[in-house]
Structure formats: C-alpha cells, structure tokens
Amino acid sequence: MAHRIYLYNYDQKTNQSFDTYLGEWNYEIPILLYPLIAEDIRVEGVEFFSHKEQGIVQLRYFFNLLADTYQLHYKKAYYEPVNKMFEFLEALPYDSFVLNATDVFNMSEEKHKVQAKEWLVEIQQKSKQYKKAVETQNISLLDSLFSQYGYSSFLDILQTDWINYGLGYFEELAYKKIASSIFEEEGKFGLKDSKGTILAPAIYDDIFEADYYYGISVIQKDSLFGYLQSNGKELVPPVYEEAFDVFDFESEPLGEIKIKGKTGILKVHSNTWILPPDYDSTEVITYGFLCVETGGKYGVSNFAEMIIPVESDNPYEYDYFPELFFTKQKGTSKRRYYTKEGSYLGDFVEESIVKAGACFWVKPNKFDKKGRLIDEKGNSVIEEADQLMLLERFDCLAVCKDKNWKIYNSLTHLFLLENERITKVNGKANIEYKHNVFTLETQNGLGLFDAENNIWLIAPHFDIKQIHYLENGFLSVQKKDGYQVFDFENGLSEKLYEYISNPLNYRTEEGLLFLYLGDKMFRMNEDKSIQLVELSEYGSIYLDRYSFRGKDLEYFISFYNNWKDRAGSNPEQFMEAETIKKMALDAKEDQNCKEALRLFELSAQKNDLDSWVEIGLLLTDPEIEELFDPKKGISYYEKAAQQNHAVAWNNIGALYHNGTGYSFNIKKAIKAYEKGAELGDGMALTNLGDLYYFGEHVKQDYDKALDFYQKAEKKYYYNYDKISEIYYQLSDYNNLLDYLNKDYEQTYSCIYYGILYEEGLGVKTDLKKAIKYYEQANAYSAYEYATQRLVYHYGESLEFKNEKKYQKWKSFAEQNDFEID
Numbered sequence: 001m002a003h004r005i006y007l008y009n010y011d012q013k014t015n016q017s018f019d020t021y022l023g024e025w026n027y028e029i030p031i032l033l034y035p036l037i038a039e040d041i042r043v044e045g046v047e048f049f050s051h052k053e054q055g056i057v058q059l060r061y062f063f064n065l066l067a068d069t070y071q072l073h074y075k076k077a078y079y080e081p082v083n084k085m086f087e088f089l090e091a092l093p094y095d096s097f098v099l100n101a102t103d104v105f106n107m108s109e110e111k112h113k114v115q116a117k118e119w120l121v122e123i124q125q126k127s128k129q130y131k132k133a134v135e136t137q138n139i140s141l142l143d144s145l146f147s148q149y150g151y152s153s154f155l156d157i158l159q160t161d162w163i164n165y166g167l168g169y170f171e172e173l174a175y176k177k178i179a180s181s182i183f184e185e186e187g188k189f190g191l192k193d194s195k196g197t198i199l200a201p202a203i204y205d206d207i208f209e210a211d212y213y214y215g216i217s218v219i220q221k222d223s224l225f226g227y228l229q230s231n232g233k234e235l236v237p238p239v240y241e242e243a244f245d246v247f248d249f250e251s252e253p254l255g256e257i258k259i260k261g262k263t264g265i266l267k268v269h270s271n272t273w274i275l276p277p278d279y280d281s282t283e284v285i286t287y288g289f290l291c292v293e294t295g296g297k298y299g300v301s302n303f304a305e306m307i308i309p310v311e312s313d314n315p316y317e318y319d320y321f322p323e324l325f326f327t328k329q330k331g332t333s334k335r336r337y338y339t340k341e342g343s344y345l346g347d348f349v350e351e352s353i354v355k356a357g358a359c360f361w362v363k364p365n366k367f368d369k370k371g372r373l374i375d376e377k378g379n380s381v382i383e384e385a386d387q388l389m390l391l392e393r394f395d396c397l398a399v400c401k402d403k404n405w406k407i408y409n410s411l412t413h414l415f416l417l418e419n420e421r422i423t424k425v426n427g428k429a430n431i432e433y434k435h436n437v438f439t440l441e442t443q444n445g446l447g448l449f450d451a452e453n454n455i456w457l458i459a460p461h462f463d464i465k466q467i468h469y470l471e472n473g474f475l476s477v478q479k480k481d482g483y484q485v486f487d488f489e490n491g492l493s494e495k496l497y498e499y500i501s502n503p504l505n506y507r508t509e510e511g512l513l514f515l516y517l518g519d520k521m522f523r524m525n526e527d528k529s530i531q532l533v534e535l536s537e538y539g540s541i542y543l544d545r546y547s548f549r550g551k552d553l554e555y556f557i558s559f560y561n562n563w564k565d566r567a568g569s570n571p572e573q574f575m576e577a578e579t580i581k582k583m584a585l586d587a588k589e590d591q592n593c594k595e596a597l598r599l600f601e602l603s604a605q606k607n608d609l610d611s612w613v614e615i616g617l618l619l620t621d622p623e624i625e626e627l628f629d630p631k632k633g634i635s636y637y638e639k640a641a642q643q644n645h646a647v648a649w650n651n652i653g654a655l656y657h658n659g660t661g662y663s664f665n666i667k668k669a670i671k672a673y674e675k676g677a678e679l680g681d682g683m684a685l686t687n688l689g690d691l692y693y694f695g696e697h698v699k700q701d702y703d704k705a706l707d708f709y710q711k712a713e714k715k716y717y718y719n720y721d722k723i724s725e726i727y728y729q730l731s732d733y734n735n736l737l738d739y740l741n742k743d744y745e746q747t748y749s750c751i752y753y754g755i756l757y758e759e760g761l762g763v764k765t766d767l768k769k770a771i772k773y774y775e776q777a778n779a780y781s782a783y784e785y786a787t788q789r790l791v792y793h794y795g796e797s798l799e800f801k802n803e804k805k806y807q808k809w810k811s812f813a814e815q816n817d818f819e820i821d
Contacts, residue, residue, distance in 0.1 A: 005029060005101045007037070009052065011094035018094060022174045027104055029123070030169050031145055032157060035062045036089075037097050038127035043120045046112045048099040055097060056089050058127075061134045063166070069139045070155045071320040073287050078158070081167035083213030088175035091215075109680075138393075140430055180215075180230045182207050191232050199232025208245075214253045216246045216268060227255060227268050236271050247284055249274075249303065256282055265290070265303070274303050285325070286318040289340070300325055300338070307342030322355045334367075345378040357395040357410030361388045373399055375413060382406065392429040396436040396451035400425075407438065407451050416454055420444075428469045434488045439467045448475070448486070458492060468500075472512045476500040485513065490528065497522075501552035504544050514552075516559060519566070538563065539575035543582050570602060577606035584614065593624050604636070612640040613648050620651075620661055630661030646679035653687060666697040677708075682715030693722055702726045721748040728752060733762025750777035751786055758789065767793070771800060778809075784818040791820050 005025045009018035023030075029037065039054035063082060072078040101119065105112045126145070133141040139154065151157050162168045180191045180199055190202035200207075206220040207228060215230030225243035226236040236243070242258035246268055253268040257277065264277030275282070281293045282301075290301045292310060299310035308316065314327045319337075324345070326335040334347040345353070345360060352365045359381060362372045371388060373381040382399055389398035396416075397408045405422040408415050417440075424441035436452035440460065447460030448467060458464070458477065466478040467486075475486040482496035499516040503523075511523035514533070521533040533541070542560055545553060564571045572580050584599035597618050604611040618624060619633030634655065640648035653672030656665045670691070676684030689708035692701040706726050709719040720742045727736035733756065743749035750773045756763050758770035771793055774786040787809055794806035813820045 004103045005099065006103075008098040008100070009092040009094045010049070010096045010098045012049070012096050016094060017098075018092060018174070020174050021171060022092075022097075023170050025169065029099070030163075031149065032062075032154070032163070032166050033059070033169060034123065034126045035059045035130045037099055038123050038130075041120065041123055041127075043116045046100065046102050046105060046116050048101075048116070048120065048123070050097045050099070052089075052092060052095055052097055056086065058130070058134075059089075060086065062130055065134050065137060065139055066154055066158065068137070070153075070158075072158075074284070078165050079213070081165045083211065084175065085165075085167045085170065087213060087215055088170060088178050091178040180210075180232070191228070191230070199230075200228060200234070204228075204238070211246050211253075213248055214246055214268075216253055216255075218243050218245060218255075235268050236266065249288055275301060283315070285316060286320070289318070289325070291316040298327065300342070302340075307340070308338050312336075322353050322360060324353065324360075339376055341376075343377050345374060354390065356388060356390055357397055359397065359408075359410040361390065361397075373397070373408070375410070381408060381413075389425055389427060391427050391435075393435050394427065394429065396438075398425040398427065398438060405440070407440075407449070409451060409454075416451055417442075417449070426467075426469075434473065437488075457488075458486060470500070470513065471502045474513055485515070485524070487528070499555050501548065501555060504541065505547040510541070514556070516555065519563065521559065535563075535567075535574045536576055536579075539572060539579035539583060543579065543586070570598075572599060572602055573605075577603045577608040577611070580606070581608055581611055581614075584611070588614070588618075593618055593627055597627060609640050609643055609645045609648075612636045613645060613651065616640070616648065616651060620655060622660065630655070634661045641675075644679055646676045646681035646684065649673075649676035649679060650681045650684035650687065653684065657687070670698075677711070680715065682712045682717030685709070685712035685715065686717045686719060689719060689722070693726070702729060718742075724748065724752060728755075731761075737762055746776060747780050750774070750780060751783050754786055754789065767797075767799065778812065782812075782816045782818075784813075784816070787813045787816070787818050788820055 005028070006021045007023040007025075008021050010016070023033075035058035036055040037048065037050050039058060040051040042049050063086075067073045067078065067082075101116075102112065105115045108115060129142060129145070133139055142154070146154055146157060149157075157163060158165045160168075180193050182189055183192050183202065185202035188202040189204045189207045190198060191200040191207065192198050204219045204221050205223075208218040208220075210217040210230050216235065217228045217230070219226050219228045219234075219238050221238040224238045225240050226234065226238035227243065227246065229235055236255070240257045240259050241261070244256040246253040246255045248254070254274060255266045255268045257264055257266045259277050262277040263279050263282050264273055265275035265282060266272070267274050275290065275292075279292045279294050282290045285291045285300070288302055289307075290303070292299055292301050292306075293315065294310050296313070297310045298312040298315045299306050300308035300316050308325065312327045313330065316325050316327050316338075318325055322337075323340065325338045325340070328335055329347065332347070334349055336347050337345045337353060339345065346362075348362055349365045349367060352363045354361050354363065356373065359373055359375050362368070362374065364371050370384040370386065372383050372385055373388065375381055382401060385399050385401045386403075387400040389400075395409065395411050397410055399406050399408060403423070405425045406415055407417055407422070420440070421443045422440050424439075426439040427437065429435065436450065437457065438449050438451060440447055440449050442460045444460040445462040446464040446467060447456055448458040449455075450457050458467070463479050464477055465480065468476045468478065470476055473487060477484045477486055477492065479496070482498060483500045484496060485493040485500060497515045497517050501514045501516075503510045503512060503514060511525050511531075512528070513524040515522040515524065515530065521538075522530050523533055525531055538560060541556070545556060545560075548556055567574070572583065580599055580603035584596045584603060587593075587599060588596035597615065600611045600614045600618070604615060613636070616633040616637040618627050619629045619636070622628055634652075637648045637652050637655075641652060649672050652662075653669045653676060654660075656662050656669035656672060658664070662668070670688070673684045673688045673691075677688060685708045689705045689712060691698050691705075692708070693705035694700070706723060709723050709726075712719060720739050724736055724739045724743075727733070727739065736752065737756075740749040740752055754770045754773035754777055755761065756770075757766045757773065759765070771790065774783075774790050777783050777786045778790070790809040791806065791813060793800045794802045794809060810820065812818075
C-alpha cells in the first residue's frame, strides 16, 4: 500500500471544502510545490493550513525563475501545462490549502503531532530557501533539494513525463470540475459551468478551445471572429476577419487580428490596439517581440516601436543563448545579429557569438581563427584574442591575448590592472554571491582580485603557492609555511593551519570548514567561530569520511590514523556508543566479524542494548566458526531480554526453535517469539506466522498465520507471497488480488495470475493472459503446474496449438523432472 499525502481546497470561515482532493502524492511534498503550500502555514493536529492566494503568488515567482533559467517561456511543452495549472489554482473557490499527511505519519511509531511539528519547521525553512532563490534570481541555491532525489536539475523534474511541468501533480478530475465547458443547442454553441448554469448563451457558430493561461476562447459568428472569456463575458465581439489564440505580454492577453486583409495585435481585455493593423503578418519570436512583415520585407517590433526597420528580405528569429535577434543572409552562412535594443552587432557564423557580461564574445570560427570581444553596440573591445574566461553572472571578463590576460569590466567599459602582467587566471561563479573575483598570477606572485571594485583582496606575493576555492564562500590560501582562511566578510585569517578542508556533505551540524593544526582538529561554526573537535566526535566524522573528496579525504584519514596510533589499544572507547556501534556494523557488513565483535564489546560496555544483541548474533552463528560460543552469546541475549529488548526475545526463540545453545523446545520458542512480538518486533511476528503457515511442530492454522503476517506488515516485515497463498487456499480471490498487486517485480504473483485467468477466479477468464503469466512464472522459477498447462495449451488446445512452443515446454518439463500427461 502506497502512503499518500493529500491536498485540499478549504474555506476556513464556512468550513466548506472543494468536492475532490486537488492532489495525491507518495510519501513527500513535491519539490516543485513547496512555495504553493508554505504561505502563513500553520498546523492543527495533523493538518497543515496555508493561504491559497499568496501561495499561488509565490509559486508564480518560482516558476518564472525556472522559466528564465531554462529559457522555457515560449516553449509550448512548458507554457501549456503551466498555464493550465495556474488557471486551475486561481479558479479554486476557497481561501486555503489543507495538506493532510496522516497516511505517511502512520508509517512511524512517533506521535503524529510530533511529526507534524517537524514537517512544519521543514516546510518553513524550505520556503525561506525558495524565496531567497527568487529574490536573488539564483536557482543554484536550491541545488541541494533536488540532488537527493536523483535529479541533476529542476529541468529534469519539470520534464519528467508524469510531472508534465507541474500539472501532473494535480488530479485531472479536480481541474476539470473548475473549468467551464462548451455546450451545443440547435447547432449553436455556448458556455456553461460545472453545475450546468449558462455562462454564455448558445449564439455562436463555434467556440474554440480556451487558452490555458487566461481561459479565453476564439469565437466565430457569421464568419467573423472575436474573443470570449471562460466566465461567459464577451471580451471582443465577433467583427474581425480572423482572430488567433491569445498570448501573454506584461500580464495581459493579446490577440493577433486580421481586418481588411491586414494584421495587428489587440489588447483583448480593453479591445484596443497595441500594434495597429498595418502589416501583412506578425509572429511572436520571443517574449515581448514580434517579427512583422509588409510587402515581403521584415522587421522587429517591441509593441511600443519598431526596433529593427522593416527592411530585411528574410524573417527574424531569436537566439536565446546570446539573447539576440538574427536574420539569415542570402549567399552566406553568416547571420546578421541585433540586440533587443535594435543595435546591429555584425554578421557572424551560427553559434559563434555568445553573451559575455554586457558584451559579446565572437568565438574563433572558419572565417576568423582568433576570437574577439565586442560591446553591446557592436564596437570592438579587443581583437585577435585567444581565449575568454566566461563565468556565469560575471560582468568582468578575463581575456587572453598573446599569452597575457587582460581584465575588462563590461559595464564600465574599462580595462583593469593595465600595468600588471597576468599569466594565469582562475575564477568561480558560485562563491556566495561574490562575483567578478579572480585569482591572478602576476609578475609579483599570486593574489586575489575584486574586479568589480578594482581592488586586491589579497595582494599578490610569491609566498602564496595556491589559492583553493572551498565551499560556503571560503578560500584557503596555501603559503610555504601553512594555510590561511579567507572569507569575503572578514578577509584573511591571522592564524596559520597545517591544512584546511571543506566540511562533510549533508552534515550542516559539522560547520563550514575543518581546520587542522598539530594533533588537533577544529571546525568553523556557522557564526565563523573556531571550535575544537572533541575526540568523541572523530568516529562519527570517520563514518562519513567519504563525503570528503580528494586531498580532503586523504588528509583526514592520515590525521585519524595518526590519532589512533597515538591513542593505543581500543581508541574507539572515547567515542559515543552509537558511533562505535555503527563502526561495528560496518565491519560486520565487510565480513570482518572479529573486528565487529571487538567494537560491539566496546559499545556494549556503554550499556548499549543493541550491541548486546549483536554480540549474541555473532557468538551463536555456527557459520562463524572462529567466534562460535553459544553459551556466551546466550548470556548477552538474556541480559538484553531482561531489559525488554524485542529482538533479543525473538532471537532466543530462534535458538530454542533450532536447538542452538538451548535444547530444542518449541513451547519455549513460541513463548519467546510471543514476548518479542508483544514488544513490537516484526521478525518475531513473522516467525510466529511461519510456524502456523508451515504447520511444523504446531498444527497448521492459516487464520493464525494470516493474523501474525498482517501484524508483521505493520512493522514493515512483508510476507506477501505467503499471505497470497493463504488467500488462494481460502478461495478469497479479492484479497488475493490485492496482495498480488503488491508484487511490483512480478515474482511470486505470476503463477497465481495464470491460474486465476485460466479458471476465471476473481477475474474474467482470459486464456491468452493465463498463458502469458504461466510463461512469466517459469521465467522466475520452475513451476510444475505452469509447465503442465503450457504443454497442454501449446500441444492440444485448438486456439493456441504451437509445435515449436510445445517442444520448448516439453523439453523444460523433462529438464526439471516434471510429470506431463
């Protein structure tokens, strides 16, 4: 059974609810929808209430950021479902959203109210992250949110088929209930709402499908066209020769209209011209811009004015990445490029020009072996260049010519550091919003330069060997005698360290950096204070060591091993019991049972009950010959059982059941299993179920077995195959089908499906499906009954007789010593 989250629309004053849920999601709130449900959010019991209108506003801000980042505004695959989603949300009748996660909370034994409060804090924290990303127009601030779900970007999420850019999160039934619908009466068409109320009378010859964003339809009456709102209001009477679907500009619907053979653009709400009907054709080429055509000549309009005159022989197109208009030229592969302000930049080969700050970089191509930098007017900044360092959100550029680098501020149009000889440049685009900063190697050594403010943050010096970019906006400055920390708020630290590393991934409590000095390790806290890392913490860091990368990992492992050597035997004794236990479990997983036992004994000394049980497991396992000591193992189990440890009781039951360490005694085994089950152990419930299912040492009792298995299921111990067999034996085919549906990998279920479809048990008889499932069953295992039925159908059935398949399954039967008639 999948565990669901439900979203509802609710009126807090009248207690009315929209008559169906809006969305049903598995386990978690969809990552694209946090802004929608976070506004003024509060929790009452297990339900989360939030402000609908403000949520929609925040969701629009976020989706605009997504569309800007990934250039989606005018991609039909994006705007159609997104417009429909917002139309649906805004049409919801009530003032609040209600999120109910009871089904998910049921998965945990923790109190629902406690879980709800934890969710509330998480939603509020994530809401702040989304707002910060929108405010700074920096989607990368949210990278940590999607990466944990296996996506490489928000674009990956948007383009997932079922998500359909966000619309897929909502129930189709819900948004259909909101919208108006077209009805026909005596050959004419009108609009009515979901309750049947007439919104527009049936007076039109045709009403075309409404756009998703505004809910506006083109209407036709007596061969003339106009526009109709989905609420039934006639916005533009049908008086024009042609009208086309509306499109958005500055939050207003516009429509392309034809009158007297000429085309113009109409503001649909006010029924006034934004572009007079003076043209033969118009076409939106990017948001806010039209390519217009008159007499076979083309230009570009921004609705307010013609920014490119109507003079080109070819239509204009828009290239999103350099954000330029272009038109193809006859007889050459070069294109003529213009800015959005209408400035002509020049003629360049396709994909050879890219935006660089406020300027443009023309890459080397078949016509020009060197690159060049031009400004926004097309004027040359630097010719015959070899390389450009292009960094996102940098307005200051690093350009290399004749093995010398130059720094150019594209906003002020000035070259910087003209008296310096710069031989190496480095930069990083995502250092805590501090852009336009470069590490530069000059004739005076290595330094850090703020090009935006034209100042050295770290003056160049030959003592500096390297400057390393770290996480959280820090740099480490490696000198001959050690490392210093640099941050953009406080500058360069006075103290020298032997090494500085990034923090552990996904461990925010570990601070911003790790710093090493002598035999001590320090962390930098979020307030940038420096704190000694205690010995007891080394183990937890070691367990997560692979979150370090490269030299950071090498240095920590070397530091950790040196500490262990100095600490002598059992250095883990200084760590917390939970840490030692995790290390022991890792050793056990690596089949290093002796090391696991040593570590479990250390954590057991700290009165960790789980460790007592783990020691019992190691010492009572006959397959671990070097450690096998059941008497000692039982002593640990009994010690834990005295403290009501559920697993210890189950394992004691298993020892009585198998006669290991104790004499075989099924009564004592059952009693111990029952005690473990009473204390909540799912394995003990399963073991009890198995006793009655198989009927070994006790009388077979399917009812008792089923009861134990279903109780175990609530503890996440699943016995679907055996439950299925019980329902089959009891001829309870409805419940059997429910459990067969849980076999997502189609293992045990196929043999049952084959029988059910062949015999018509709980389903309609379908021999074709039965044969398919019998074949799938034998692909998973070798079933005598399935094989017998396949041999029969392919050998004797008039409908399915097939000699080749008959021989195949006959041979299969012989290989498995199956009897066939």
